[in-house]
Amino acid sequence: MKTERLIKMANDISDFFNAEPDKEIAAEGVKSHIMRAWEPRMRKAIIAYCQESGDGLSDLAKAAVAKITG
Amino acid sequence: MSINKEQDFGTPASTATANVTLEIDGFKVTAPVGTSIMRAAASIGIDIPKLCATDSIEPFGSCRLCLVQIEGGRGMPASCTTPVAEGLKVTTQNPRLAEVRRGVMELYISDHPLDCLTCSANGDCELQDMSGAVGLREVRYHPVATHLNAVKDESNPYFSFDPSKCIVCSRCVRACEETQGTFALTIDGRGFDSKVAPSQNQPFMDSECVSCGACVQACPTATLMEKSVIDNGQPEHAIITTCAYCGVGCSFRAEMKGEQVIRMVPNKDGKANHGHSCVKGRFAFGYATHKDRITKPMIRASIKDAWKEVSWEEAINHAAAELKRIQTQYGKDAIGGITSSRCTNEETYLVQKLIRAGFGNNNVDTCARVCHSPTGYGLKQTFGESSGTQDFDSVMEADVIMVIGANPTDGHPVFGSQMKKRLRQGAKLIVVDPREIDLVKKSPHVKADHHLKLRPSTNVALINALGHVIVTEKLTDEAFVSARCDVASFNKWKTFIADPRHAPEATEAVTGVPAADIRAAARLYASANNGAIYYGLGVTEHSQGSTMVIGIANLAMATGNLGRIGVGVNPLRGQNNVQGSCDMGSFPHEFPGYRHVSDPETHQLFENAWQAPLSMEPGLRIPNMFEAALDSSFMGLYVEGEDIAQSDPDIKHVHAALRAMECVIVQDIFLNETAKFAHVFLPGSSFLEKDGTFTNAERRISPVRKVMRPLAGYQDWEVTQMLSNAMGYAMNYSHPSEIMAEIAGLTPSFAGVSYEKIDALGSVQWPCNDEALEGTPIMHTQEFMRDNGKGLFMLTDYVATHERITPMFPLILTTGRILSQYNVGAQTRRTANNAWHQEDRLEIHPHDAEDRGVNNDDWVGIKSRAGETVLRALITDRVQPGVVYTTFHFPESGANVITTDNSDWATNCPEYKVTAVQVTKVSQSSQWQQDYEAFSGQQLELLEQGLNG
Structure with a gap:
């Protein structure tokens, strides 16, 4: 999986949930969407990338990925 | 079997709820207010002679054949235009009426060729029938002027117009107006000179005619006649089935002679189309027996090799062995499959079952990914149901x-006609x-x-x-x-x-x-x-x-x-079974009925039913499969009825992914673009060769019925079953009705669906269960389908697309479809529909064309960030300045060479509608087109080598 592609996907999802004023709810929305729609190797890759640097990921996307890892 | 002609009640049914009772020929009949006497009579088996009346259009009262007498009334009113009334006593047959009718018929026949024995309508001619009905025995008139030498119009590829046989009943004109809403036909001239004329007395092909066939259907003589009937004679039996083109899902009578389809006639009782059709469903079925059909399984080691025809057993075993090898080498999740909206519900259900239970993963997706997946997501979130x-x-x-x-x-023409009817009424x-x-x-x-x-x-x-x-x-x-x-x-x-x-x-x-x-x-x-x-x-x-x-x-x-x-x-769903393929669990994260794979209760239900361990993790979507192929973690793909190598965006990326895979199995009726990258070809069956069901855009489950034996020997569901058995996951269905029974048993919204019910009702709309035994035409009437029954509002901020116009790419390309062609064109390009649309063109506004020195028909290069292709220009103000538009029905057009990998945030549905491009005048095809021509030519040679042994 190309990391750039996953970053773009995560940011696009975040852009939708960003309309939610409560950022905790928004991050939960992004997390839930990724959990329900992304195949495990994609999730694994974005988690690894986020832990490595997370450059290019929006703040909301980073917060959501952090929630996945718990 | 027999042809079982549909009864023609003469005039449309009244929608009134109040009834009146009258007497016709001494028989009491009760009919809704507004019903014609003709229809009321027909409802009790009394057929009043008629020529200008048919129940698909409003009565006209011109032929004077349907005259009746009403006790206490004056004269002989036309029964088609006279409504029923309480207590009327109507006589439909007596010597005076018979004499008048014979006189009318005599006049008609005096200007009609008496070639019944060699006429294409022989056996299906209302004029002939009425001559018999009124007892016409002689024609006393010897006219000095007739229309017998009127010249035929053969310009339409599908039907002939022979004005010498026309009785000027106006049924065709009215059908074009009322049913189709095109108003392409008129009666030109007065009195003896009156004649049916397309547009301004032009040939049909030069007129506004959209070739829907409504006029042919309405014609009571051989004036407007299908060329297939002229060539082959009258059909001898008919089978009701469902069109395999767009999401309207029109019901058709496949009128047959043995196993040959003579014509497809829209079914009057079809609840989606009410007896109407479009040029695709009505006429463009010839692809099913086109010479390009591949009817023998084939295999090859590499896409550089010639194909080798093999037995079904060898092909299936080879495919299964390859898939198993890949799983052993790369892991269980390294294979997957794609279902198609062109396949039946039962077929798509079986493919996803094979992948989930037989492959052991959820790597299944469908072409709805690239069209209506956002509908599924958005409506599920807000209303609780993806429909x-x-x-x-x-x-x-x-x-x-x-x-x-x-x-x-263009996209949903039969529904478009219905919508136009409502708009003409004033909406x-x-x-x-x-x-x-x-x-x-x-x-x-x-x-x-x-x-x-x-x-x-x-x-x-x-x-x-x-x-x-x-x-x-x-x-x-x-x-x-x-x-x-x-x-x-x-x-x-x-x-x-x-x-x-x-x-x-x-x-x-x-x-x-x-x-x-x-x-x-x-x-x-x-x-x-x-x-x-x-x-x-x-x-x-x-x-x-x-x-x-x-x-x-x-x-x-x-x-x-x-x-x-x-x-x-x-x-408005694009393809015939978009709704159904989604309903059947074709998405990687959902079981049939849109239930998430991680839901413990649903997961347990399917594990118990399918007797196999199932993954609770979502699988790969189509674009994810391509990504995974390019990093060598997804190496085997089973594609049934879908042509991702033409229809998916950023096609160079798709082709690279297909080349990277070690085993691509394509099940299709033609060697489509994807098959050119395949290692196993399993010949598929057209909609005429199999049993099953399609679900249209209104959730209507309609029957698909086999009218001829599968050319390759097996229906598609049987092929999937063979592959599953070879993979080691047993399937033992003997008929698709058994598959539907399984679906009904596992899917609450389908619980009441069965082949028996579909046959009895003609079709049924889901949800169909104990709460809605005959289905659900309108949803959410009491509450929404969400857990709490309440509709959910969601926040929808506008976010600009990544695709930006710049001085280098100053125009926005958007794409669409045209009436005569369908999707990737694999079917319609193999029919005479090419007479209307032979190539994809680039529509460009006059200002943008002038800025670039582009004239109509010039070749223009269209360059985006993803690639470049060349099309001919069509200058039109249908598009606004700054926007260009094209269709995508021809592979050599390369429309998807220029589309990008931008996609919907929730579903990854591609952003086909927005690509920033530059357009310039050019003199030759693009490099991609030249490469495509070479590759495609090479693949066809490899096919030829295989077919020649």
Whole structure:
């Protein structure tokens, strides 16, 4: 999986949930969407990338990925 | 079997609920108010002679053959135009009526060729039948002038127009007006000179005729006749089946001679089409027996090798062995499959079952990924169910119709005709589209009240502006919202949408639509008694496709336009079984019935039923499969009935992914573009060769019935079953009805569906279960399908697409389809429909053309960030300045060479509708096109080598 592609996907999802004023709810929305729609190797890759640097990921996307890892 | 002619009641049924009782030939009959005497008589088996009347169009009263006498009444009124009344006593047969009818017939026959024995309508001619019925025995007139030498018009590839046989009954003219709504035909001249004339006395092909066949269907003689009947004679039996083209799902009578389809005639009882058709379903079925059909399984080690024809057993065993090898080498998740909206419900169900239970993963996806996946997501979130809310007939009660990003007269022509009928009755129309579709002002007697000609990619800004006006001008239906919706979410949305940034004046700069137009359209929609929204791929195929679907749902809920006839949110599905393929669990994260794979209860249900361990993790979507192929973690693919190598975006990327895979198995009726990258070819069966069901855009499950034996020996579901058994996962169905029984047993919304019920009712709309034994035409009438029964409002901020115009790419390319061709064109390109559309063209506005020195028919290069292709230019003001448009029906056009990998945030539905491009005049095809021609030619040679042993 190309990391750039996953970053773009995560940011696009975040852009939708960003309309939610409560950022905790928004991050939960992004997390839930990724959990329900992304195949495990994609999730694994974005988690690894986020832990490595997370450059290019929006703040909301980073917060959501952090929630996945718990 | 027999031809079982449909009964013609002479005039349309009345919709009145009050009845009257009268007496016809001494028999009592009760009929709804407004029924004609002719129809009332037919309902008790009394056939009154007729020629100009048929029950698909309004009565005309011109032929004077259907005269009757009414006790106490004067003269002999026409029974077709005389309505029933309480206590009438009608006589349909007596010597005086017989004499008048014989006289009328004598006049008709005096100017009609007496070539019945060699006439193509022999055996199916109402004029012949009426001559017999009235007992015509002689013709005393010897006219000095006749029409017997009138010249035939053979210009239409599918039907012939022989005016020498015309009785000028006007049935064709009225069918073109009332049924189709094109008004291409007229009666030209007066008296003896009267004649049926297409357009301004032009040949049919030069007229506005759209070749829907309504005139042919209505003609009582051989004047308008299918060429297939002229060539082959009358059919001898008929089987009811369902069209395999668009999402309207028209019911047809396949009229047969042995195993040869003589003609496809729209079924009068078809609940989606009511006896109407379009040029594709009616005439473009010849692809099913085209010489390009491949009917023998083939294998090869590499795509550089010649194909080798092998037995079914060898092909299936080889495919299974390869898939198993790949799993052993690369892991269980390294293979997957793709189902198709062109396949039946039973076939798609079986493919996803094979993948989930046989492959042991959820790597299954469907072509709905690239069309209506945002519909599934958006409507599931807001309404609780991934489907449209209405039946097609609901449009006849709509007062305001909003069409967003859809072109019904081209994409869904039979429904388009129904919508035009309602618009001619006076319903108001709002069109939201960057391009001027026919409904805007090119359809006779139809004109949009508002055309919101927005810039591509700005849908969400526009829907928000409409919502803003509705909220700030207090046009919301508070009673509906408080009773039916999640009020907290509504209040949150209200605050969000009332923000000035969503005001039409603020969004005007983004959308390009004047604020006043948006305000007027919003008021019109919100103030309608019944406001209905219809939308298509112009909504979904955007990076904010799902957001826009949610925005539409918000708007409908806020105005109370849900839960009854005449309103609703209506996605017009592209292909015949988009709804069904999604219903059947073709998405990687959902089991049949849209239940998530991680839901423990559902997971357990399917594990128990399928007797196999199932993954609780979502699988790969189609674009993810390509990505995974390119990093060598996805190496085997089973594709049934789908052509990803032509239809998917950024095609060079797709081709690279297909080349990277070690085993691509294609099951199709032709060596399609994807098959050129395949290692195993399993010949498929057309819709005429198999049993099953399709589910159309209104959730209507309709029968698909085998009318001929499969050319390759097996129906598609049987092939999947063989592959599954070879993979080691046992399947033992003996008929698709057993598969549907399994679906019904596992899917609550299908619990009441069975082949017996479909046969008895003709079709059935899901949900069909104990609560709705005969199905559900209108959804959400009492409550929404969400857990709490309440509709959910969601926030829909506008986010600009990644695809930006720049000085290097200053134009926006958007794509669409045309009436005569279908999707990737694999079917329609192999029919005479090419007479209407032989190539994809680039529509460009005159200003943009002039800036570039481009003239009509010039070759132009279209270059995007993804690639470049070359098409011929068509200069038209249908597109706005700054926007260019093309169709994608021909592989050599390479429309998807230029589309990008941008996609919907929720579903990864590609953003086909928005690509920044530059257009320049060129003199030769693009490098990609030259490479494609070489590759495609090489693949056809490798096929030829295989076929020649």
